[in-house]
Structure formats: C-alpha cells, structure tokens
Amino acid sequence: MKIIVWIEFSHGKVKSASLEALGSARTLAESASGEVIAVLCGPGAGQAASSMVTAGAHRIVTIEGESLSNSHVDAIATEVAQLATAESASMLFASATSVGKEVIALTAGSLGTAVAADCISISHEGDAYCIERPVYAGKAILRQKVVSDPAVISLRPNYGKQVEREAATVTDQQSTADSVLKRTGFIEGSAAKMELTEAEIIVSGGRGLKKPENFALLESLADLLGGAVGASRVVVDAGWRPHSDQVGQTGKTVSPKLYIAVGISGAIQHLAGMSSSRTIVAINKDAAAPIFQVATYGIVGDLFEVIPRLESELKAVLQ
Amino acid sequence: MKIAVCMKRVPDTATRLSFASDGTSIDTSEVQWVISPYDEYAIEEALRIREQHGDGTVTVVCVGPESSTKELRKALGMGVDDAVLATSDEPLDPIQTARALAAILSKRGDDLILFGRQSVDSQGAQVGALVARLLGHPFVNDIAAMAVTDGMIRIEREVEGGREVIEGPLPVIVGADKSLNEPRYPKLKEIMLAKKKPIETVPCDGGAPSLETIALTPPPPRPEGRIIGEGPEAVEELVRVLREEAKVI
Numbered sequence: 001m002k003i004i005v006w007i008e009f010s011h012g013k014v015k016s017a018s019l020e021a022l023g024s025a026r027t028l029a030e031s032a033s034g035e036v037i038a039v040l041c042g043p044g045a046g047q048a049a050s051s052m053v054t055a056g057a058h059r060i061v062t063i064e065g066e067s068l069s070n071s072h073v074d075a076i077a078t079e080v081a082q083l084a085t086a087e088s089a090s091m092l093f094a095s096a097t098s099v100g101k102e103v104i105a106l107t108a109g110s111l112g113t114a115v116a117a118d119c120i121s122i123s124h125e126g127d128a129y130c131i132e133r134p135v136y137a138g139k140a141i142l143r144q145k146v147v148s149d150p151a152v153i154s155l156r157p158n159y160g161k162q163v164e165r166e167a168a169t170v171t172d173q174q175s176t177a178d179s180v181l182k183r184t185g186f187i188e189g190s191a192a193k194m195e196l197t198e199a200e201i202i203v204s205g206g207r208g209l210k211k212p213e214n215f216a217l218l219e220s221l222a223d224l225l226g227g228a229v230g231a232s233r234v235v236v237d238a239g240w241r242p243h244s245d246q247v248g249q250t251g252k253t254v255s256p257k258l259y260i261a262v263g264i265s266g267a268i269q270h271l272a273g274m275s276s277s278r279t280i281v282a283i284n285k286d287a288a289a290p291i292f293q294v295a296t297y298g299i300v301g302d303l304f305e306v307i308p309r310l311e312s313e314l315k316a317v318l319q
Numbered sequence: 320m321k322i323a324v325c326m327k328r329v330p331d332t333a334t335r336l337s338f339a340s341d342g343t344s345i346d347t348s349e350v351q352w353v354i355s356p357y358d359e360y361a362i363e364e365a366l367r368i369r370e371q372h373g374d375g376t377v378t379v380v381c382v383g384p385e386s387s388t389k390e391l392r393k394a395l396g397m398g399v400d401d402a403v404l405a406t407s408d409e410p411l412d413p414i415q416t417a418r419a420l421a422a423i424l425s426k427r428g429d430d431l432i433l434f435g436r437q438s439v440d441s442q443g444a445q446v447g448a449l450v451a452r453l454l455g456h457p458f459v460n461d462i463a464a465m466a467v468t469d470g471m472i473r474i475e476r477e478v479e480g481g482r483e484v485i486e487g488p489l490p491v492i493v494g495a496d497k498s499l500n501e502p503r504y505p506k507l508k509e510i511m512l513a514k515k516k517p518i519e520t521v522p523c524d525g526g527a528p529s530l531e532t533i534a535l536t537p538p539p540p541r542p543e544g545r546i547i548g549e550g551p552e553a554v555e556e557l558v559r560v561l562r563e564e565a566k567v568i
Binding site for chain 1: 330332333334335336338345356412413414415417439440441442443444445447448449450451452453457458459460461474475477478479480481482483484485486487488491496497498527528529530531532533534535536537538539541542544545546547548549550551553554555557558560561562565567568
C-alpha cells in the first residue's frame, strides 16, 4: 500500500495542517505495512521539504520548475495525479484547507474519482476504508465507505495528529505540467493573514460589538492568543467585516481548539459552523442567547467590560 | 457568450434537520428547499456578464429529482434564459454528479461555466473541479471578482493576506464566492415570464460511485457547559478553567 500526501507550504513554511495529514497517513500506513510519500510542488519545495524530513514520510518528492512558478494550482494537481499513477498509489491525502480542497479535487478529477472531503476520521473496515465527515456544516455526520481506487481523502485541519519518525529520503523532479491560467498579480490587504479554517484559536464577534471599529477589541485579543478573528453573518452582511471572516453554514465551518464567541447570539447556521470546536467560550449579555447552549464556558455580561478584563488577565498569565 | 451555471437545491440553512428512519438520509417532508446560496452568486454573475456584453445566453444546469424544477424556476425568474435538469431520485456522489453534468455540458460548448464555491449541504467543494477535469477546462474556485473581455478572463481570488490575480483564455470554469456580487430579487414580471421559459429534462447517467453512504447521524452531543459567572468579575475564573480544565491556553 502506498499513500501519497500532498503538502502545502507558503514562504518556505510547511502548513501544520499538512503535517497533521501526513501524521494520519503514517499512522494508517503502519497498521498495513504501507509506504508514505510526501509531495511538495512549486518554487521553494526543496527548502520546505528540508524542514519536515522526520514528520512521517518514508520518501519525499519535490517537484520544482519554471512551469509551476506562475501557474494556477491546475498544474500542481496534474503533477500530483501523474505521481499517483506512476507510483500506483492506493490512497491520496491532503489537508482540507481552501487551497488543499482545490488541489485534491482537481487531482481526483484527473484520476476519475471523487474526494472524501473534510474527513474527521478514517478507519479500516475489512479491506475498505471508512470515513466520517460533517455535513450541513456539522448538523449531521456522514459515514461513508470509499470504494474508488485510489481512495482520495482530505482531512479537516486540527483533526489529525503530527508524528515524528526516521528521516525520509528526498528526491527532486522537474515539473512537466503547465496550466492555461497564469497568476499575474497579487493585491495586498483585504483578506485575513491567517486562514480561519486552520486557526487553533478563533475570537469571533457579532452584532453585540455595536460598530465595526469595536472589532479592534477582538483583533487585540486574537493577537495576544495567536489566533484569528471570525464574525457572524449579520456583521459580514452589514459590511463590518470581510466575508472571508464569516463563520457558519453559509461561511466557513471551523473546528479550532478554542472558539470565543463575543456578542454573538447564535443563529442555527452559525452554531452549525462552529459547534465542533473543542472548547467554546460565550460572552453575551443575554443569558437566554442560544450560544450558551453549545458553550463549554459562559460569561453573562457586557462584552465591553468583560473583554478588556480578559485581555489584561491573559496578559498577566501568558507573559 | 454562451454561459452555463450549475446549481443545486439544498435545505434552507435556517432549517433544523430531522433524520429519516432509514438511517442514511434526512427527513425531507418538512424541508424548505432553496438554491444553494453560493450558486445564487454564480447565477447573478452570469446575468451581469450577459448584460454587460449585450448578447449571449445563460442556462442553468442541475442534477436532482423532478421536483427541482421549482428551484430552477426561481433561477429563471432572476433572468436566466433556460434550464436543463438531469433527473435523478437517487442520491449521487460528487463524481457521479460531475459525470452527469459533464454529459450535458460537453454537448453545449459554453464559453464560461460557473458553480458556487461549494454546496451548503454536503460542502465538498469539488464538483466544479471534477467537471473541469472531465471537460479538460481550467478551474478556479473561491473567486471574489471577475471580468471577461475579448475571450479572456481576469479573476481575483482571496488567499491568505490578499487577493491573487489569475488570467487566461476562455473557456474557464469558476466557483463563485460570497464577495462576488449581491444577487438580485426576481421581479414580478420576470417571475411571470419564467413560467413560460423552457426546462429540458434529460436522463441522468452518473456511472459507478466512489463513495457509498453507510449512515447519516446527528453529531455527538456537546458535553454539558456551564455559566462561569456574570460580568468582568467572572474573568479570573474563566482564565483559570481555560488553563487548568480545558488546557487550551
């Protein structure tokens, strides 16, 4: 059994979500004496690979070359599909980040199969693999058997476990794939620096913040915790926050280890998008707000008093 | 310009789900169906491109049960010209859906095909990409802005820290994100006109599945939470439990 894991990196740094996917692949391979091949594509792949030689791969393949430098991810997916075919891989893994979802779906398309997308668990059942994935933004859990060959699976960030193993061998290849679409520019700004679905801590705000400027309170708290800022649909629709910050069924489904909901009452579609977070803190002045039904810990009170106090208490213990 | 928009009908996101007795699906008897919200951005963008170019057609293509014609009429009411429905009463996996759509699209030769970035029910974000590979077209998901001029497309998509600009020749398949536009409400006159617009139904052939459903269940209940206290005085205790009980900071 061979498992290929597509590894995402930016600015030379490998994403921790990719290392989780690699760890899960290694754990699965060890129960079936399989081999794990990590693949990194694009400029800087070699350098990024050197930072993860002990992260669980038996082999690492880096693919660099002129054609990938300004190509859209189409070309990367073509390279990954070619490698999967050349290696006769029985499984393909990636982390379900926004780019990861796109790469793995295109790769699956090239191989004529579907992706078991955004999985939270993978297990053997006889000689087949069974997966579980949240659907309807977590209002339901779908259990499926993967019957395609190869099995193509993306793992939800914060669900896999990183591992440390013996050093992998690294081989380099030159890219041959190209894409019709080219990246021709980059506009700084607008989108958040940290992808919400990958954040370990999210501080999220709703209508209770009263005006857009007050999100500075949450920005500051999120910075202190090394987290990202999220928002409810109401404030995104009102234009207070970019849509990329929106948590919920019509925005992003998130599963951080800590979700702090500030001034969010908790509409069904919002609860659906965040209730798989490990620990949920709700701060709201309305004790009857639905958000308290999913909260691990709640404080009933005025957020404009609670948040500054929370920040100063946290500063005291974290420094 | 010949434009196709692939759309799916989904339960309204404000609905509380109830589960069917077969253990593998939801009980749809009380469900309020809507066009999947991201697909509405795709439809709106297609209409705007047709309006800007002053000619062309917009067709919605859908895979689903016969009753999906109701949601297709809503799209026609927004100003879409016609619709094609591949009828299937069986649930399909993403590759089966993609094959059924590709069978229709491959005969059409569209300049531009739009999807929503993902459906809000199964949330796989993959059918657009699968169709792209089946048709041999390039694909870009999560697009925040786009413009078409002289057979070329310019796309902006949100990535970490900003927007990536992507350019190239048509035909292209894109997945619409929320910031693309503000979908219009159908006007009464358009709704009346929509009743006469054609909906072609075709047989659905999805081939063999990649994924077989074993069970659909409610998520495990969250462990009972608790109110720590009221006002800023409760903060000290909150920080303690986050560190000592939850161990998250």
